Amino acid sequence: xxxxxxxxxxxxxxxxxxxxxxxxxxxxxxxxxxxxxxxxxxxxxxxxxxxxxxxxxxxxxxxxxxxxxxxxxxxxxxxxxxxxxxxxxxxxxxxxxxxxxxxxxxxxxxxxxxxxxxxxxxxxxxxxxxxxxxxxxxxxxxxx
Amino acid sequence: xxxxxxxxxxxxxxxxxxxxxxxxxxxxxxxxxxxxxxxxxxxxxxxxxxxxxxxxxxxxxxxxxxxxxxxxxxxxxxxxxxxxxxxxxxxxxxxxxxxxxxxxxxxxxxxxxxxxxxxxxxxxxxxxxxxxxxxxxx
Numbered sequence: 001x002x003x004x005x006x007x008x009x010x011x012x013x014x015x016x017x018x019x020x021x022x023x024x025x026x027x028x029x030x031x032x033x034x035x036x037x038x039x040x041x042x043x044x045x046x047x048x049x050x051x052x053x054x055x056x057x058x059x060x061x062x063x064x065x066x067x068x069x070x071x072x073x074x075x076x077x078x079x080x081x082x083x084x085x086x087x088x089x090x091x092x093x094x095x096x097x098x099x100x101x102x103x104x105x106x107x108x109x110x111x112x113x114x115x116x117x118x119x120x121x122x123x124x125x126x127x128x129x130x131x132x133x134x135x136x137x138x139x140x141x142x143x144x
Numbered sequence: 145x146x147x148x149x150x151x152x153x154x155x156x157x158x159x160x161x162x163x164x165x166x167x168x169x170x171x172x173x174x175x176x177x178x179x180x181x182x183x184x185x186x187x188x189x190x191x192x193x194x195x196x197x198x199x200x201x202x203x204x205x206x207x208x209x210x211x212x213x214x215x216x217x218x219x220x221x222x223x224x225x226x227x228x229x230x231x232x233x234x235x236x237x238x239x240x241x242x243x244x245x246x247x248x249x250x251x252x253x254x255x256x257x258x259x260x261x262x263x264x265x266x267x268x269x270x271x272x273x274x275x276x277x278x279x280x281x282x
Contacts, residue, residue, distance in 0.1 A: 002180065002181050003182050003183065003184065004174060004181045004182070004204060005171065005174065005183045005184055005185070006184060006272060007165060007183075007185045008184075008185060008188045009203075009237065010163055010164060010185070010214070011164045011165060011166060011185040011186060011187075011188035011189045011192065012162020012188045012189070012191065012192035013163055013164070013168070013192065014159075014160045014161065014162070014163035014165065014189055014196070015160065015188060015190060015191060015192025015193040015196075016160070016162055016190035016192040016193065016194075016196045017156050017157070017159055017160030017163060017164075017193065018156070018157055018160035018161065018164070018189070018192075018193040019160075019192060019195065019196025019197040019200065020156050020160070020196055020200070020206065021153045021154070021155075021156035021160060021171075021191040022153075022155035022157075022193070022197045022200070022201075023196065023200030023204060023230050024149060024153040024156065024194075024201075025149070025150075025153040025202065026153055026200070026201055026204045026205075026210070027200070027203070027204035027207070027210060027211060028146075028149035028153075028210055028212055028215070029146055029149055029150070029210055029211075029212055030209070030210035030213045030215060030216035030217050030218075030240055032208075032217070032246045033153065033157065033216050033217070035229050035245075035246040035247040035250065036246045036271060037189045039158075039211060039246060039250065039267075039268065039271065040268070040272060040275055043268055043271075043272060046274070046276065047167075051178055053146060053147060053150070054149065054150030055145045055148055055150065056147075056150070057148070057150035057151040057154060057252040058150040058151065058153055058154035058157075058208070059154060059250060060151065061150065061151040061152065061153065061154020061155040061156075061157070061158060062153070062154040062155075062161070062250055062251045062253055063154075063158060063250070063253060063254050064155055064158060064267065065154060065155040065156065065157060065158025065159035065160070065161075065251070066158040066159065066161060066162040066167055066251035066252055066255065067158075067160070067163070067215075067254065067255060067282065068155075068158075068159060068160075068162075069162035069163055070162065075161075075253035076258060077167065077252050077257050078255075078257045078258075079168060079170050079243075079255065079257065079259065080170065081170065082258075082259075083242060083259055086184035087183065087241065087242065087261045088242055088259055088262035088266070089246065089262050089263070089266040090238075090241065090266075091238045091239075091241035091242035091263060091266075092238065092242075092244075092262065092263040092264065092265070092266025092267040092269075092270065093267070093270040094235065094237050094238025094241065094248075094270065095235055095238035095239060095242075095245065095249075095267050096159075096234070096238075096245065096266065096267035096268060096269060096270025096271035096272075096273075097234055097248065097269065097270035097271065097273060097274045098230075098231045098233070098234030098235030098237070098238060098270075099230065099231065099235045099246060099271060100270070100271040100272075100273075100275055100278075101227055101230060101231030101234065101274050102222065102227070102228050102229070102230070102231020102232040102234075102265075102273035103219070103231065104237055105176045105235060105245050105246050105247070106239075106245040106246075106247065107157075107161050107245075107246070107247055109232070110190060110193075110194075111190070111193045111232065112197060112201075113219075114190075114194050114198075114199050115194050115197035115198040116201065116218070117146075118154040118219070118222070119222070119224065120182060120221060120224050120228060123228065123232075124228055124229070124231075124232040127228075127229050127232035127233055127236065128206050128232040128233065128235045128236035128239065129176075129212045129236065129249055130236065131220055131232075131233045131235075131236030131237050131240065132176050132236035132237070132240035132241065133176045133177075133178060133236075133237045134236075134238025134240070135176075135236065135237045135241055136173050136176040136177045136240045137177070137178075137179055137232065139240070139241065140173075140180055141175055141179060141180060144145055144239070
């Protein structure tokens with residue numbers, strides 16, 4: 001094991017901002033900040049002819065918030081690699097189908113579920129952390 | 145006002161993802177790569193987020209109801225069933241393959257990272273497919 005690029009301060013500050021966002025959504029609207037559910041419900045609403053309301057402004061806000069960081073710091077938002085489109089589509093399908101079937105992702109089960117002390121969310125977090133780590137292990141150390 | 149609150153929460157969320165490094169898929173994969181080039185930073189993202197949310201949720205709930213709604217919309221499911229675990233397992237595989245979970249992928253959609261232009265439509269298609277299946281079998 002080699003520890004690299006460890007940035008605990010930025011990570012904790014960024015994490016606190018994410019937490020603050022979840023608290024605003026709960027205090028103001030009584031809603032869980034679960035990105036997967038917000039996204040699919042937003043698209044479902046569009047298909048039913050309804051405009052997005054707070055879900056639409058939330059997603060737009062997310063894009064603006066990330067853009068503000070990259071504009072302010074001048075850092076590049078483009079990763080130093082180029083994955084094959086087929087690889088990205090497969091990954092996207094798995095993330096989409098999996099988060100819908102499992103009712104949540106890193107934000108809904110991770111941040112909000114763990115904060116609610118939900119055992120169901122804890123089980124989901126352990127499961128997706130384990131398969132994600134196993135997948136990276138297989139891709140990086142077995143296949144390569 | 146609900147739209148404004150959504151925007152405010154979204155801004156904080158997107159900023160937090162970028163500041164923390166979650167929008168860098170290589171950093172995410174390094175966090176998951178315990179046996180190789182391990183970057184433990186993302187444990188601090190989750191730690192910081194849960195700490196603030198744990199306290200903030202309880203303060204919010206103490207008010208009895210949200211500022212702009214009549215009640216809290218909290219998940220009622222508690223079962224740890226096959227559906228939950230299968231879904232989480234599939235999500236984890238996809239997350240490991242590319243290093244994107246839904247929030248970071250959506251947040252960087254307009255920033256010139258071509259990878260998420262493939263990833264996000266596929267993610268939405270996967271999510272809608274599952275919802276369509278669930279509705280059909282209900």
